[in-house]
Amino acid sequence: MHIIKLVFKNTFRHKLRTSLTILGVVIVILAFGLLRTVVSAWYAGVESSSASRLVTRNSISLVFPLPISYKNKIRQIHGVKFVSYGNWFGGNYIDEKNFFANFAVEPASYLELYPEYILPSNQKDAFLRDRKAAIAGQKLATKYGWRIGDAITLKGTIFPGNWEFVLRGIYRGKDKGTDETQFFFHWNYLNETLKKTMPLRADQPGFYLVGVSNTNLAEEVAVALDKTFKNSLAETLTETEKAFQLSFVSMSEAIVVAIQLVSFVVIIVIMAVLANTMAMTARERIGEYAVLKTLGFGGWYIAALIFGESLFIAMIGCIIGIAFTFPIAKVFGDTMGTYFPVFNVTMKTIYLDAGVSLFVGAVAAVIPTWRAIKIRIADGLRRIG
């Protein structure tokens, strides 16, 4: 108890120095937390993917479509429970700045495959009934102030023209990890329009989504599916939804690595700052440590004083840093919503913050403690006066 009191009092002997060091830790924890959250956001699609869903695309590239005739063949494969399909639409709302993910999907099967998109039954019915209907995620609807019944026009980039929709539903995510910034409409609406305007591009989904009856069958189904279309004009590549999402993330892996690197560099910086503070502190108090040793206190007591102070400073900074991370991440997430649909500070990030703070606090105290313990009492006492 006594040592805790002494650690607490020692910590605030140099208020300015301690405050500046704590501020440094706060900034680093904030930066580290945000950078880790960016990395988590990058992998959000991977994290939220289901093991029971497979994605089938053209084996040459995602750019090349597949025939609609594959739908029934896929359904006949053993272990397949649901089949849905769709196209990346790539439309803009009003202008290019308003970009968000928008897909043309087969609505009934798609909603069955994605139970994490929660849509009230009346809205679901309305969406399924109307071929020009669309649904949007809650975050997207809030961002643009959309309400049920609003007419929304998207400018097609892959499929040129102005495409008009009526918003029939606003879905919510089952949990925080669900993307609420997407926009879905009927694939038939796209297809029927293409039949009139660009018939060569009609009846060709960009991808199939396959739900398997048992997750253990996923690999078997994927192999069987690709085998079915082997040596056809459009061979397929089927992978789990997770692997499919990871293939997207891997395209930008260099950025993720750079972000992770920066997050570790800031830790090294604060470690140096805290170690400097602790070195100054220990040097100033070397006489006091000598007095304590003279009175009979062992090296463990001196070590506890220095380690305690270092960890205390690091943990104060950590707590304040974590407290600030949430509101700042909220602002950051709202601003960057288009790029990071799911931007949540996870518990893993908080644990990492705490772990990093403990590590920094402990490492920063090692050399000052070693010096304080090793100095001879007589030499320590000479530093006084």
Place this chain on the structure above:
Amino acid sequence: MEYKTPLVEIKNLYKSYRRGSQIIPVLENITFDIEDGEFLALMGPSGSGKSTLLNLIAGIDTFDSGTIKVGGVDIAALFETELARWRSTNVGFIFQFYNLIPVLTAFGNVELPLLLTRLSRKERREHVETALRIVKLADRMSHYPGQLSGGQQQRVAIARAVVADPTIIVADEPTGDLDRISAKEVLELMGRLNVEFGKTIIMVTHDPHAAEKARTIKHLEKGILNAHNQTRL
């Protein structure tokens, strides 16, 4: 005639410092005893080795050869942790610059040596209050060192030195940083500890007035104990 074993026995003590390749002797062939209940003043010019000798007796420095026994214990034979424990129970320290912990109150500073004992919190409190009463600072126990005068701080240091009831008290220039009146008070207090409480005191000083309070004075010059010891009754 009753033979009394001395409290401190020093035999053929030799201590040197190394400066590069040069070996500088600090203490040479020191041999003398200190009786239990003695008040000894070690005098000598700066650099004569008196503080070094005091540190060696108190077990906070090491020597090259010879022996020091305190209460029959050969302190050179103790390991560092044993020596620390031995110091905490046998030696009380008074320093020139008081060496109080600035973030602790007078009470907290005096309590420090007792934290290494098995005393309960209540017992520690009683001991600290007694020690502060002896040095006439019972009313200042919640004051921090910065709120006390130099003389008062040194009295707190004396309370800290006696609170664990050590066998010997070592004092290194205890009046060196005090004005005349405060110095007189501190010396009177040390005299009381010696006479009323029977504490053995070894004091380093180069102030002849301070040395007069002692019962025995020994002179050191260039690390050698001067042959003519002044002993007063």
